[in-house]
Amino acid sequence: MGLIRLAILxxxxxxxxxxxxxxxxxxxTIASTTSTENSGLLDAILPRFTARTGxxxxxxxxxxxxxxxxxxxxxxxxxxxxxxxxxxxFVSDGFGVERYDVMYNDYVVVGPASDPARIRGLSSVxxxxxxxxxxxxxxxxxxxxxxxxxxxxxxxxxAGVNPKPASGSWYRETGQGQGATLNVxxxxxxxxxxDRGTWISFKNRGDLELLVEGDxxxxxxxxxxxxxxxxxxxxxxxAGQAFVDWVLSPEGQDAIGAFRVEGQALFxxxxxxxxxxxxxxxx
Amino acid sequence: MAELxxxxxxxxxxxxxxxxxxxxxxxxxxxxTDFEAGAxxxxxxxxxxxxxxxxxIAHGLLDPTRGTVRTVGGASPRDPxxxxxxxxxxxxxxxxxxxxxxxxxxxxxxAGVGRAERPARVAKALARTGxxxxxxxxxRVLSAGEKQRxxxxxxxxxxxxxxxxxxxTAALDPAATAAIESLIGAIASAGTKIVxxxxxxxxxxxxxxEILFVHRGVLVERGxxxxxxxxxxxxxxxxxxxxxxxxx
Amino acid sequence: xxxxxxxxxxxxxxxxxLDPDLLAIVGLSLWVSGTSLVLASLxxxxxxxxxxxxxxxxxxxxIVLVNALMGLPPVVVGLLVYLVLSRAGPLGGLGxxxxxxxxxxxxxxxxxxIVMALSRQVVEDLWAEYAEQLASLGASPLxxxxxxxxxxxxxxxxxxxxxxxxxxxxxxAVIVVGGNIAHATRVMTTAIALETSKGDLPLALGLxxxxxxxxxxxxxxxxxxxxxxxxxxxxxxxx
Numbered sequence: 175m176g177l178i179r180l181a182i183l184x185x186x187x188x189x190x191x192x193x194x195x196x197x198x199x200x201x202x203t204i205a206s207t208t209s210t211e212n213s214g215l216l217d218a219i220l221p222r223f224t225a226r227t228g229x230x231x232x233x234x235x236x237x238x239x240x241x242x243x244x245x246x247x248x249x250x251x252x253x254x255x256x257x258x259x260x261x262x263x264f265v266s267d268g269f270g271v272e273r274y275d276v277m278y279n280d281y282v283v284v285g286p287a288s289d290p291a292r293i294r295g296l297s298s299v300x301x302x303x304x305x306x307x308x309x310x311x312x313x314x315x316x317x318x319x320x321x322x323x324x325x326x327x328x329x330x331x332x333a334g335v336n337p338k339p340a341s342g343s344w345y346r347e348t349g350q351g352q353g354a355t356l357n358v359x360x361x362x363x364x365x366x367x368x369d370r371g372t373w374i375s376f377k378n379r380g381d382l383e384l385l386v387e388g389d390x391x392x393x394x395x396x397x398x399x400x401x402x403x404x405x406x407x408x409x410x411x412x413a414g415q416a417f418v419d420w421v422l423s424p425e426g427q428d429a430i431g432a433f434r435v436e437g438q439a440l441f442x443x444x445x446x447x448x449x450x451x452x453x454x455x456x457x
Numbered sequence: 458m459a460e461l462x463x464x465x466x467x468x469x470x471x472x473x474x475x476x477x478x479x480x481x482x483x484x485x486x487x488x489x490t491d492f493e494a495g496a497x498x499x500x501x502x503x504x505x506x507x508x509x510x511x512x513x514i515a516h517g518l519l520d521p522t523r524g525t526v527r528t529v530g531g532a533s534p535r536d537p538x539x540x541x542x543x544x545x546x547x548x549x550x551x552x553x554x555x556x557x558x559x560x561x562x563x564x565x566x567x568a569g570v571g572r573a574e575r576p577a578r579v580a581k582a583l584a585r586t587g588x589x590x591x592x593x594x595x596x597r598v599l600s601a602g603e604k605q606r607x608x609x610x611x612x613x614x615x616x617x618x619x620x621x622x623x624x625x626t627a628a629l630d631p632a633a634t635a636a637i638e639s640l641i642g643a644i645a646s647a648g649t650k651i652v653x654x655x656x657x658x659x660x661x662x663x664x665x666x667e668i669l670f671v672h673r674g675v676l677v678e679r680g681x682x683x684x685x686x687x688x689x690x691x692x693x694x695x696x697x698x699x700x701x702x703x704x705x
Numbered sequence: 706x707x708x709x710x711x712x713x714x715x716x717x718x719x720x721x722x723l724d725p726d727l728l729a730i731v732g733l734s735l736w737v738s739g740t741s742l743v744l745a746s747l748x749x750x751x752x753x754x755x756x757x758x759x760x761x762x763x764x765x766x767x768i769v770l771v772n773a774l775m776g777l778p779p780v781v782v783g784l785l786v787y788l789v790l791s792r793a794g795p796l797g798g799l800g801x802x803x804x805x806x807x808x809x810x811x812x813x814x815x816x817x818x819i820v821m822a823l824s825r826q827v828v829e830d831l832w833a834e835y836a837e838q839l840a841s842l843g844a845s846p847l848x849x850x851x852x853x854x855x856x857x858x859x860x861x862x863x864x865x866x867x868x869x870x871x872x873x874x875x876x877x878a879v880i881v882v883g884g885n886i887a888h889a890t891r892v893m894t895t896a897i898a899l900e901t902s903k904g905d906l907p908l909a910l911g912l913x914x915x916x917x918x919x920x921x922x923x924x925x926x927x928x929x930x931x932x933x934x935x936x937x938x939x940x941x942x943x944x
Contacts, residue, residue, distance in 0.1 A: 203803060203884075212903050217887065234803060234884035248792030249802055353902025360904070378904030406792055408800070518840055540843050551838035554856045563852075567842045 201230030202413045205242075205250035207321060208351045209279075210396075211235030213371035213440055219429040223420050229413040237320030237351065245269060245399075248406030251414035253399040254421075257321035261397045270399035276421055277430050277441045278395045281325060282373055283386035285311075285365035293365075299389040300333040307335045310344040312364035316355045317347025321394075326367040329391060356382075369394055371440035396441075398422070421445070467528035467542045467618055468650055469493040470515060476523035477510055477674075484510055485674045487524070492619065496666020497641065497651035499682070501658075503697060507674045508654040512621045515652065516545045541568055545621040549628060550608030552596035557588055557607050560596045564611045582614035586640060602633025609640050613649070620644065622653035626660065638663060658698065662686060670694045715911030720918070726888075727912075731919055734892040737805050737879070738872035741812035742820075746865055749820030754854055756821070757829035758846040768825065774818035779811075783881030786811040790882065803884040808892070811878040816868035823864035824854075831857045862931055866924060873920060893919070 517534030876894035883890035
């Protein structure tokens, strides 16, 4: 029966190494965040990495928390995220070789143009959050254990406000990525805590506007970690190390600094090659 | 069917004390009879008398709830060897969605006929039933009469010793009916024992050598057709022949 | 609706421009869903037919289970496959995670119950008509399976298309096990999810229209094949 023969043929093709899967013989998997992927940074710099080293790179873009869980299970070769405390625990638990500062960007607070809580132009993000809470103005949180979410929670704590009891009333947790949550904020005219890169490249702003920026507390440091090959022997250690070295090298740092969206630089490179202790960036 | 090993005859097929009960309804009661080689046996009776049920039990499609059906060798009609010596054609035959020839070939394959032998037997069966020119036609597009002839061809190709026909012309027009009746005659003269049901008295007169008259699940009369039609023994048979007993 | 017009414009631009990235994404979508469909049919059709023809203790329960599995959320299937194919999982050594193979496995698991449940229904209906005749011809239920699958081919075709529709349109499973990696595991639905998260709603919706167009094209091609086949048999496929 021709049909069955065809089916067997198609099936066996499906089990062959698929041509679409890997363009390069060695391609590392980078577990990173939606902020680096959605802004287009990695699309912009990875071709230069491949041109320099000959290694390919594939990006799985999820929240920082999920990226770390992926890497812990050995499903990525390199971790490139932005929650320093979790990254350091990842290394001290033996899952990562070493953590390096790569670059930073900053968070901003956006909200509806009508600004019911009147936070526009405030220089203190803590004050802005307190005002939002006091006026019970709608605020959308990612609520997904991502780097951005953790940073937001730290700021609430610093502001002396516990938004958890208000969950479901003025404080809404979407449990989704940055972009999906921005769509919600845009749809309901809510305030939101978001990284500048995602905000600048986001297209569905509706009547959301950037209201608070520039507070040093809004600083957002990115780190890179090679997944420990002693923990997960299949890790592409050589290629992964090549990526870490390259992104910290002057060439990689220049590529990050040169990246622009709508004329704006989104990330500031601040690696200090050779120094294991990351520096605090000045602003 | 030399290649099938067991070629011993299944006739006479013997029904002994056969009863069939579905729920609280006694559909057949204590039927005992033999189907012997020879002229066609026609099972007559009003609608709902249990004629079709009797055929299905004799063919081995259903087990009786009482009594037994045995071949002369003592086998059940469900026994694979016995199964291959008999066939059945239904009032509305199920034809497979493939060509007329493939329908016949399929039945031969199931009966264990070798691949090499099938084409010749298919061709012969189609030729004998006047379907030669329709061999490659899809069975599902044939007319009702052609479908029934194909069902007969499929059964005849198996060269059964015993062939059951359940109301084979009930759904056909007079011309198609005549064609089927002449085929039944041909199959019978070629040596196959035919046992059929019909509610058409004229057909029974034309075809039958022997009559079984069933009434309310009971075998009321059995005898040569000529005697049955001239001198029915029971009141029920008399009423039936006069067209007064249509429903049981 | 300004954005709806933008979406149509975006879809039109994508199709007319024959964007190579888009073609690769559409191609991968068809490849992944098509392969998983073939695999699901190889298992689901005979299994569904067997379930229709056999009688065994607990059969009712199995049918209920299979029917329930039709409603399994894709993301649950994705998570199961992720845990199995993860480096730390039992089949991690295959290295399939974040490759199209993992996506095929996930969609295969997702649609096999659909193919199985719907084909069971088709075959059971057919069996009601065929049982006596096939028994008379001496066909055992096991032998009847290929016969019924072949005779039910036109109805089963629709069943299989339903499976394809579910596979090609789902995002939950493939995004978890494929990772939505550009030029490697990005398919139409994950591309739509990505553009939505970037807030580019017209482009996301435009991609959605392209996906719809692909689905329509596949169904139309299938209907054509079916119609031609049926006409050669001189019958409507509905019969």
